[in-house]
Amino acid sequence: MFYVGFCRICGTGPLGLRRCGGCGQIAIFCDECESAWPDSDLAAAPTTGDYAPCPKCRRSLLDKPSHWATAAEIAATDWLQQAFRSDHLRLHYGSS
Ligand SMILES: [Zn+2]
Numbered sequence: 213m214f215y216v217g218f219c220r221i222c223g224t225g226p227l228g229l230r231r232c233g234g235c236g237q238i239a240i241f242c243d244e245c246e247s248a249w250p251d252s253d254l255a256a257a258p259t260t261g262d263y264a265p266c267p268k269c270r271r272s273l274l275d276k277p278s279h280w281a282t283a284a285e286i287a288a289t290d291w292l293q294q295a296f297r298s299d300h301l302r303l304h305y306g307s308s
């Protein structure tokens with residue numbers, strides 16, 4: 213999975229890039245505590261809930277067809293590319 217750092221909420225979870233099966237948007241999603249953010253503003257309050265709702269459409273980010281975003285999906289997402297260009301986020305790859 214691609215991730216952009218570690219979660220300030222739980223302190224240990226990698227912040228993965230999760231593509232929502234409902235709206236098709238990419239959310240930043242903690243693999244550990246399942247906090248979710250709709251964009252690169254990680255200082256904002258995350259979306260939480262016991263079924264891991266998408267911050268944009270409230271569909272579950274865990275249920276299929278939601279999945280960890282691919283390199284092509286990340287490359288096509290403007291707000292992520294802007295965050296990488298400005299060094300606000302850094303892209304890493306690791307096993308989940
Ligand atoms: Zn969604």
Ligand SMILES: [Zn+2]
Pocket residue numbers: 219220221222223224225242243244245246247
């Ligand atoms: Zn977390």
